[in-house]
Every structure is written in C-alpha cells, then in structure tokens.
Amino acid sequence: MLKEDYKIYQGKMEKSIDSVAADFASVRAGRANAAVLDRIQVDYYGSPTPIQQIAAVSTPDPRILQIAPWDASALKSIERALLESDLGINPTNDGKVIRLSFPQLTEDRRKDLVKQIRKYSEAGKVAVRNIRRDALDHFKKLEKASELTQDDVKDAEKDLQKLTDESCKKIDALLVAKEKELMAV
Structure with missing residues (x-):
C-alpha cells in the first residue's frame, strides 16, 4: 500500500518539475525558439x-x-x-x-528574465512542498484509521522529505542551466 502511494506522489512531483521546465522553455533567451x-x-x-x-x-x-x-x-x-x-x-x-x-537582449531585460525564471522555480518548489504536505496528511489519516503504524508514518515522512529534496534539487539544476543560457546570450 505504501509503495503505491509513494509512486502517486512521486509522479505528481515529477509533473511539477516538468511544469517548471515548460515554464523555462517559454522564456525567450534572445534566440528564436x-x-x-x-x-x-x-x-x-x-x-x-x-x-x-x-x-x-x-x-x-x-x-x-x-x-x-x-x-x-x-x-x-x-x-x-x-x-x-x-x-x-x-x-x-x-x-x-x-x-x-527576436532582438538582442539588453542587460536589464536579461535580469528581468532571470527574476521571472526564479519566480517559476520558486512556484515549482512550493508545488512540490504542497504535494509533500498532502502526502503526509494522507499517511496520517491512514494512521488514524489504524491502517499504518507510527513507525510506518515516520518512515514515510523521511522518504517524502528525501523525495522533496531531490525534486527541489532538480528544479534548482534547471534554474542554474536556464540562468546560464540567459546570461550567455
């Protein structure tokens, strides 16, 4: 039961990462895309x-x-x-x-675009954290219904935190790559 639930929440986090990547792709970096x-x-x-x-x-x-x-x-x-x-x-x-x-980007416009992608990045991280919160609520409800033990819930919390941290690192990596792309043009 726990593994199936993890897969659901892991899939949701991956969709959040994909959404951030799509947001980044929609930001023009000075060349036609x-x-x-x-x-x-x-x-x-x-x-x-x-x-x-x-x-x-x-x-x-x-x-x-x-x-x-x-x-x-x-x-x-x-x-x-x-x-x-x-x-x-x-x-x-x-x-x-x-x-x-597409005109050559000015320094000010590049800085504005970097601010914009940072907002997208932060929104993605918030979405991932919300998924973690929802998952924890789900597992705590299962505990109250006596379907899970306290130890299972503690393990689930650790695993969810690890999954959340990994997802946030992926979003940060996307952000760094997009910032380099914007500032290098």
Whole structure:
C-alpha cells in the first residue's frame, strides 16, 4: 500500500518539475525558439487553438521565427493572438507568413528574465512542498484509521522529505542551466 502511494506522489512531483521546465522553455533567451509560442492560443473558427496546430513554425535564422499557416484565412487571427500575447515582439506579416524577430537582449531585460525564471522555480518548489504536505496528511489519516503504524508514518515522512529534496534539487539544476543560457546570450 505504501509503495503505491509513494509512486502517486512521486509522479505528481515529477509533473511539477516538468511544469517548471515548460515554464523555462517559454522564456525567450534572445534566440528564436518555437517553445515561446506554446502558451499562445489563436481564435480559429471560434475555438482557441495552439499555433502549432494550424501553422508550420520554423527558424530560418537564429533570431527569426517564421509562422506559415496552412489555412491563409488564419493569418490575421494568428497575428492578432501574437499582438495580444505577452511576448513583447511585434509580428511582421507579408501576406503569406508571419515573422517574429527576436532582438538582442539588453542587460536589464536579461535580469528581468532571470527574476521571472526564479519566480517559476520558486512556484515549482512550493508545488512540490504542497504535494509533500498532502502526502503526509494522507499517511496520517491512514494512521488514524489504524491502517499504518507510527513507525510506518515516520518512515514515510523521511522518504517524502528525501523525495522533496531531490525534486527541489532538480528544479534548482534547471534554474542554474536556464540562468546560464540567459546570461550567455
């Protein structure tokens, strides 16, 4: 019973780490990366649709992202979605494709981006700690229901703390790598 519960909470912590990694990927680091478009939804025939589902996204050079819609009527909707997003880049539309030019990052902008990824990192760690808290509550309820002994709960606490520490270290490693990427550009 205990092992199954560990697997559930371990899976939740891994999902939190994956979520932080996805947040980091959405932060542009001065070079074109299609992941910055992941969160942008386009109103396509009345339903919100990810850009990647209605257009081909390519990088003709390191600082330009090119979006070529498969349906030419979606061009204006994609452009509107990009303008309304928090990307901070004005799209250029030539009637067939949309281009996003990523400017060289200034020192101030890099520092702002580092602050942003640190917030994402901290939010991920909070999520991991909340999962640990939920797991401990679950195990304490099992103890009250006489399904677990006090020793089992103590062991569970130690194992959960170890799992939490490992998850936080993974998030920290992701943070360090992303900070290096942002500051090296």
